[in-house]
Amino acid sequence: MYRGVFIYRIKQLWQYKISLTSSLPLYLIRGFLTISILLAFNTLSLQNNQGKELVNYIWIQTCFAPFVSAWIIDSDLNNIIKTGNIAYEYLKPIDLYWAWFIRLVSQRLLTGIISSIPLLLLINFLPVPYALKLQLSQEKLILFIVAISLALILNTVLSLLVYISVFHTFSITGSLLIFGSIMEFLGGLVIPFSLFPENMKKVLNLLPFKYGAAYPFQLLNENELSMASLIGVISQLIWIIIIIVIGKIWLESNIKHIVVQGG
Amino acid sequence: MDILFSNISKEYQVKKRQDNPFLNFFNREYESKQALKNVSFQIKKGEIIGYIGPNGAGKSTTIKIMTGILKPSSGKCCILGVDPMENRIKFVKKVGVVFGNRSNLLWDLPVIDSIHMMQKLYDIPQETFSTNFKELTEMMDIKNLLHMPVRLLSLGQRMRCEIIVSLLHNPEILFLDEPTLGLDARSKIAVHQFIKKINEKRSITVILTTHDMNDIEALTNRVIIIGKGSKLFDGQFKAIKDKYKKIKKIQLEINQVEQITSITNQIKQQFSPDYVTVIANEIVIEIRDETHEFEEFIKYISKIKAIGNYQIQSLNIEEIIARYYSELDI
Structure with missing residues (x-):
């Protein structure tokens, strides 16, 4: 059932493959710019390891941006809610929450695979301060794949909350402006997580946003895996469950009061 | 059920x-x-x-x-x-x-x-x-x-x-x-x-x-x-x-346009049509086909020379429903 949603959503997005692939240079330039700015601010500390870590962090963030960014919008879904076509969605024998979840995951996945992840092949060979230099071990790689997949799920369920809020606000832009900014800032996408003050980091560790963004990137930068890295995965799981429960309850209560307007 | x-x-x-x-x-x-x-x-x-x-x-x-x-x-x-x-x-x-x-x-x-x-x-x-x-x-x-x-x-x-x-x-x-x-x-x-x-x-x-x-x-x-x-x-x-079956709509085409008002008035006096309208050189009249009135009306219009052409119709389905809606006051 849900496989159908996945396949046909991918097929639909594939119609716009040129626009998807043309994002590749965009992401590359974005990575360069962010790194240049950070390097300019951090000239003094460039000598030590932090500079290298920052570069890695930015590149991984750029390459996996469609997985972690709040700004990946499914405008079709927004229209479905706004125009009342939700009536049709509602008449399909599927759970709305999971159907929408699949829709959003497939969009993020496809966008990532086509328009940013291929950059990984290129950025290894860039000149020194800009190159991605990772020390990878097998365990680290596996843990990263688990963490980034969970981050994808976590971000999707978080963004589902934004879509559900459209029932109240009638526009995804408004909801996203508020929620997206909070999510990206607190998740360490605007300023790299390691540059936050220590006290703030403690607070942010308690919020879900870090686990959707900064946490998987930091994993790759760590020299050795520790218990703390594993606890991150558990936190991700806990947050995913909490947010799914909130989302489902909220959607359910909205559906009960839904008024599909117009003839 | x-x-x-x-x-x-x-x-x-x-x-x-x-x-x-x-x-x-x-x-x-x-x-x-x-x-x-x-x-x-x-x-x-x-x-x-x-x-x-x-x-x-x-x-x-x-x-x-x-x-x-x-x-x-x-x-x-x-x-x-x-x-x-x-x-x-x-x-x-x-x-x-x-x-x-x-x-x-x-x-x-x-x-x-x-x-x-x-x-x-x-x-x-x-x-x-x-x-x-x-x-x-x-x-x-x-x-x-x-x-x-x-x-x-x-x-x-x-x-x-x-x-x-x-x-x-x-x-x-x-x-x-x-x-x-x-x-x-x-x-x-x-x-x-x-x-x-x-x-x-x-x-x-x-x-x-x-x-x-x-x-x-x-x-x-x-x-x-x-x-x-x-x-x-x-x-x-x-x-x-069936309710509206009896209503007939008659369209009269008048040759001499100057006579149109006098003919309309005559019809209004002699018969009791439900509805009369005049558009250019045409008069549209609705009469119930119940009493002899309708037959007499037909005889009457066949006598008048100024009427060049006439058409008798029943109400079409859209008109019936429009009537019925207004009758129900909705």
Whole structure:
């Protein structure tokens, strides 16, 4: 059932493959710019390891941006809610929450695979301060794949909350402006997580946003895996469950009061 | 009994508007607007029901309640033995819905993809699917449209596909909310024939809302008329037609235009027509064919030389319904 949603959503997005692939240079330039700015601010500390870590962090963030960014919008879904076509969605024998979840995951996945992840092949060979230099071990790689997949799920369920809020606000832009900014800032996408003050980091560790963004990137930068890295995965799981429960309850209560307007 | 609708009412909360936009912003007062008032009816399996009424009468609201999209404020709605609000997933597998003003097809993809997606969503077994698919596409004659993206289809072509998509899972009830909206005459006939055939073949119950009385005439015997939220008529469509059968509309073409007012006045004095209008060189008169008045009127007009040509008609179906609506004051 849900496989159908996945396949046909991918097929639909594939119609716009040129626009998807043309994002590749965009992401590359974005990575360069962010790194240049950070390097300019951090000239003094460039000598030590932090500079290298920052570069890695930015590149991984750029390459996996469609997985972690709040700004990946499914405008079709927004229209479905706004125009009342939700009536049709509602008449399909599927759970709305999971159907929408699949829709959003497939969009993020496809966008990532086509328009940013291929950059990984290129950025290894860039000149020194800009190159991605990772020390990878097998365990680290596996843990990263688990963490980034969970981050994808976590971000999707978080963004589902934004879509559900459209029932109240009638526009995804408004909801996203508020929620997206909070999510990206607190998740360490605007300023790299390691540059936050220590006290703030403690607070942010308690919020879900870090686990959707900064946490998987930091994993790759760590020299050795520790218990703390594993606890991150558990936190991700806990947050995913909490947010799914909130989302489902909220959607359910909205559906009960839904008024599909117009003839 | 397929559909049981008893004492359904629906109220909408509408925010009170004030002229002052500033006050409007802080206004939290709502007034309730009654969309349906105590509507009850029953529909048997295999019937085709025409559900009609003027704009804003509550037709779509009824369809939405029947399909479980809206919750009625009070009353009991029982479709195929279940409340459509409860156990939604099981319920929607048994009904098919077409909203004439919305689309259920994947806009960017060929029609065939939407059809296959429905197969996956509804978990239709391959065998049922292929027989259904073959039968429906042949009946609707859309074979050559299947590989065209939906965005390239014309409205009529798209509507035919929408209807097919809603029937793939063998629903027991088909809800059609203005399926012929904006279709040309030929597409309308194709849709009529299709609905009729599918109703006979599968004894599927069809609920049809429409503004096009030709739809009703071609498809249904029983109509339910709703106006201002209340049910006003439930019965044979023929009964309404019979009611106005006696009214004849006569169009007189006058050769000498200068005489037109005197002739009109004479007619008004001698006979008691229901309705007289003058447009350019034509007089349109309505007379009841009950007493001898009508015969005398015919004799009278055949005598007058100024009348070049005349036509006698019964009211057409649209006029009948318009009359009936105004008679019901809706």
